Structure formats: structure tokens, C-alpha cells
Amino acid sequence: MSMLLGVDLEACRLRQAKLLEWMQSERLDRIVLTTNQHIQYLFGPRFAWTFAAAAVLDASGKSLVIAPHAEPAVCAADRVDVYKPKMLSTMRNDQAALAVEALSNSLGARWDVGRMGVEFSAYWQHLSAYHSAELVDIEPILFRHRRCKSPDELAKIRMAIQGTGVMYDVARSIIRPGISELEVYNHLQAAANNVFGEPMTATGNDYQVNSRGGGPRANVVAQAGQLYILDLGPAYRGYFADNARTIAVSRVSDEQQAAWEKIMEVFRMIESTVKPGVRCRQVFDQAQAILDQAQIGVFNHHLGHGIGLFPHEGPHLNPNWDDVFEVGDVFTAEPGLYAEALQAGMRIENDYLVTEDGIENLSPFPLELKCG
Numbered sequence: 151m152s153m154l155l156g157v158d159l160e161a162c163r164l165r166q167a168k169l170l171e172w173m174q175s176e177r178l179d180r181i182v183l184t185t186n187q188h189i190q191y192l193f194g195p196r197f198a199w200t201f202a203a204a205a206v207l208d209a210s211g212k213s214l215v216i217a218p219h220a221e222p223a224v225c226a227a228d229r230v231d232v233y234k235p236k237m238l239s240t241m242r243n244d245q246a247a248l249a250v251e252a253l254s255n256s257l258g259a260r261w262d263v264g265r266m267g268v269e270f271s272a273y274w275q276h277l278s279a280y281h282s283a284e285l286v287d288i289e290p291i292l293f294r295h296r297r298c299k300s301p302d303e304l305a306k307i308r309m310a311i312q313g314t315g316v317m318y319d320v321a322r323s324i325i326r327p328g329i330s331e332l333e334v335y336n337h338l339q340a341a342a343n344n345v346f347g348e349p350m351t352a353t354g355n356d357y358q359v360n361s362r363g364g365g366p367r368a369n370v371v372a373q374a375g376q377l378y379i380l381d382l383g384p385a386y387r388g389y390f391a392d393n394a395r396t397i398a399v400s401r402v403s404d405e406q407q408a409a410w411e412k413i414m415e416v417f418r419m420i421e422s423t424v425k426p427g428v429r430c431r432q433v434f435d436q437a438q439a440i441l442d443q444a445q446i447g448v449f450n451h452h453l454g455h456g457i458g459l460f461p462h463e464g465p466h467l468n469p470n471w472d473d474v475f476e477v478g479d480v481f482t483a484e485p486g487l488y489a490e491a492l493q494a495g496m497r498i499e500n501d502y503l504v505t506e507d508g509i510e511n512l513s514p515f516p517l518e519l520k521c522g
Contacts, residue, residue, distance in 0.1 A: 154305035155387070157194035161302040162226035165295065166192050166207060172291050173209050173267065180208050181267035181288050182253070182277065184246070187388070187459040188269065188292055189215065195222035196351070196388045201235050202245035204253045216252045218245070231256045250277055297456060297464050298478030303389060304503070307457065307480055308512060310391035311501055313342035313350065314382045315515045318395050322521045325397050327374045331357055331366035334378075342384045352390065352461075354383030359399065360494045362486075374400040376493045377519070381484075383461055390457045391513075392482050394499035398519040405446050406496070409487045410519050412444040413498055416485040417517075424502070424509045430465050430473045437485055447487030447495055454482040457501065479504040480512070 169192065173181065183189050183205040186197045193215050197203045201218040205227065215227040218235040233252040235245045242248065267288035268277065299307065317338040324337055335357045342350050356363035360376040372378060381394040398406065416437045423433060434453045441449035456463035457480055465473035465481055475481075480503050488495030496519070501512040 154302045155309060157224040157226075158300075158302035159194065159224065159226045161300045162192060162194045165300065166211070166213070166226070168295055169207065169291070170209070170211055173207075176265075176267075176286065178209060178265050178267045178286060178288075179263035179283070180206060182206055183269065184249070185269055185272045190388055191292070191296060191459060193226045195225050200241060202249045204249040206253065206257065214253070214256055216249050216256065218249075229256070293464060296458055297476060299458065299480050299503075303458065304480070306386050306389035307391065307501075309346065310350075310384055310386040310389055311393065311512050313345045313384045313386065314391050314393050314513065316341045316345050317382055317384070318380065318397075318515050321378075321380055321395070321397055322516075325372060325378055325399060325521055327372055327400055329372050331359060331370045331372075332368060334372075334380075335366035338380070338382070346384075346386055350384040350386065351388055352383065352385035354381050354392065356381035356394070356497075362488055362494060362497070372399045375403065377406065377496050379494070379497050381497060381499065383457075388459055390459070390461050391501060392455075392457050392461055392499065393501050393513040393515075394484055394497050395515065395517065396496035396498055396519060397521055400521075402519045403493075406492055406519060409444055409447050409489075409492055409496060410498075412441060413485045413487060413496065414517070415440050417483065417498075417500065420483050420502075421509060421511070424475055424504065425507060426475055426477050426504060428475050430467045430471065430475060431469055434467050434469055437483075441485060441487060444487050446491050447489040449486055450488070451486065452484075454484050454499070456481045475504050477504055477506055 189203050189205045190196045204216040206214045213227040214229045217230055217232050221230045233248050235242055263283050266283035267286045269289045270287040320337050320341045356379050357366040358364045359372045359378040376399045378397045383390050383392040419436055437453050453467035456465050465479050482499050482501055484497055484499035486497035502509040503512055
């Protein structure tokens with residue numbers, strides 16, 4: 151496990167090989183990467199969001215990474231060059247241009263090629279100064295490949311999810327009338343960092359009581375009978391968890407318990423239905439039909455989504471997409487019911503791995519509304 155939590159060079163090279171097969175089928179001479187997530191996915195090093203990096207993978211399999219500051223200790227690239235993103239400790243705002251300039255200097259005469267793949271949403275105008283290549287958008291295939299999680303990726307996701315389990319244990323032990331949202335938030339952040347043995351690289355969205363969600367608010371305290379939605383998404387070394395529990399403050403009303411039981415029906419449906427080849431839209435429609443039968447509350451958001459190096463990836467359990475579950479998908483399922491009579495409402499969310507014949511629950515933590 152310890153190796154998988156670090157940089158797995160063999161796994162990175164296998165991901166490069168898969169992309170190279172696609173490059174050859176599309177007659178691409180080269181791809182240029184300018185987003186830190188895709189550089190981490192293919193080469194291993196995780197650069198902070200405050201620093202720009204760049205990378206090249208040629209159709210021959212040769213690779214180059216441009217790193218900020220210094221050469222990373224481990225990197226699945228044939229060559230690593232460095233640029234300086236700071237001047238006297240001040241972070242420069244022109245890092246994108248500097249990284250591309252360093253890339254061009256390293257490539258020299260090999261820069262201008264016939265067909266070049268780039269990430270269209272992150273395509274730096276600085277690139278146009280160095281080439282006249284025909285450009286191809288590689289983001290769709292990169293996100294497509296990222297759906298099937300490699301063992302090293304799954305190990306980091308499991309660690310992130312483990313952090314949420316401890317966070318919920320802490321939450322159930324401290325949530326009571328009079329506790330502030332900020333106090334709960336601070337305790338949960340510390341709990342995850344202690345599990346990881348290092349600072350988390352991101353945290354989740356929702357830490358509010360008597361609310362559908364949002365960050366902790368100053369001077370807001372929990373009151374008896376309210377529901378506390380904790381939608382936690384800590385990231386470990388760049389890989390996200392995303393699951394939710396709703397905790398009742400001191401007591402659970404009959405209406406709240408009835409809504410919770412309806413949500414449990416959705417989880418039973420998901421765990422008996424999802425397997426490779428099942429359409430995500432079908433599962434969403436079934437969940438919507440179940441929740442529409444609830445006596446109180448409405449369900450009016452997506453049912454879930456994939457997770458990985460970004461909080462929302464494929465597959466999408468959302469009627470605006472028509473994805474199909476595949477082996478290796480890691481996805482969330484987050485049914486909810488919301489109404490004023492429920493003290494804002496509840497959302498409960500599990501993380502799942504799609505296997506050959508079904509799904510594995512990666513977040514088998516208590517689901518009950520009650521504390522303790």
C-alpha cells in the first residue's frame with residue numbers, strides 16, 4: 151500500500167502507453183499538457199495549483215516535463231527541465247508563459263509538428279508563438295481514460311475516503327445544541343489531516359446546519375431538532391473523496407426518519423442494480439421515482455458523479471448525460487430530500503467502485519441520522 155500511495159512509475163507508464171495507442175490511431179505527432187491534473191495522471195508529480203507546469207509526450211513515446219522550482223524526486227518522464235516561478239519569493243503571474251517558453255527552449259527544432267494534441271479548455275495562447283501545427287483536442291480522451299482507476303489511484307482515493315470516515319466519527323461525538331459550524335469544521339479538518347499524516351490537498355463543500363449546504367458560517371450554532379448536512383470531500387495527494395452524512399442535532403422527528411427511510415430505498419436499489427453496462431440515466435430515473443413518493447421533501451439535483459483527480463468526473467448520474475457504468479469507475483450516489491418541515495433536509499452519499507459483477511461500497515460508515 152505504501153508504494154501505491156507514492157508515485158507508481160509503472161502505473162504512469164501504463165497510462166502513457168494507453169494514450170500512445172490512441173495517438174497513433176489519430177495520427178498525432180505529439181501531445182502538450184498544461185494542466186497539473188493531467189501531468190500528475192500521466193507522469194506522477196503533483197504540483198500545487200499555484201504553480202504552472204507543462205509536459206510533452208511524442209508519438210515515439212519520448213516525454214518531457216517542465217517543472218516549477220526543482221526536478222521532482224520521482225517522475226515518469228525521459229527528461230525533466232525546470233523554470234523559476236518566483237522572483238525573490240514572489241510568485242509570478244506569468245508562469246504559464248514561462249513554462250511554455252521553457253518547453254520550447256527544451257524542444258528546440260523538434261517543436262513544430264504536423265498534428266498536435268492540446269487541452270482546448272487550457273490551451274495557452276502562448277503556444278501559438280512556437281508552432282504552426284494542426285491542433286486536436288485531447289481532453290475528451292484523457293477524461294475517458296481517467297474513468298478506469300488504476301490500483302495506485304484507487305489506493306489514494308481509499309485513503310481520502312478513510313479520512314471522511316474518521317471525520318464522521320468525530321462529528322457524531324461533538325454535534326450537539328450550541329456547537330458552532332466553525333468549531334465542527336475545525337475539528338473535522340484536524341481529524342482528516344491526522345489520518346493522512348499530512349495536510350489534505352482539498353476539502354469538501356458542505357459544513358452547514360439547517361441548510362442544503364455551504365461552507366461554515368461565523369456565529370451560526372446548531373439547535374435541537376435541526377439536521378446537519380456534512381458533504382465531505384477531502385483530497386489525499388490530489389485524489390478526492392466525496393461522501394455525505396446527515397446528523398440530527400439531539401433528536402430525530404418522525405418526518406425526518408420517514409424521509410431517511412425513503413433515501414435508504416434508493417441505496418438498496420443502487421446496490422442491487424448497478425453493474426457494468428447499466429445506463430446511469432436509468433439509475434437516476436429509478437431514484438427520482440422512489441424519492442417522488444416521499445411524503446415530505448423534494449429531490450432536485452444529480453444522483454451522483456465520478457471522482458478522481460477532480461471532484462466531478464465521469465460517469466455522470468444525471469439526465470443531462472447518457473453515460474454507461476464500466477469496470478473501474480469510482481462514483482458517488484447522493485440521494486437527498488429537502489423541505490422546511492425537515493429542518494432544511496438531508497443528503498446522504500456513498501462512494502462506490504464498479505467491479506466485474508456489481509459494485510463495492512468504499513464508504514461503509516454508519517448512515518443513521520442519530521449521533522452516537
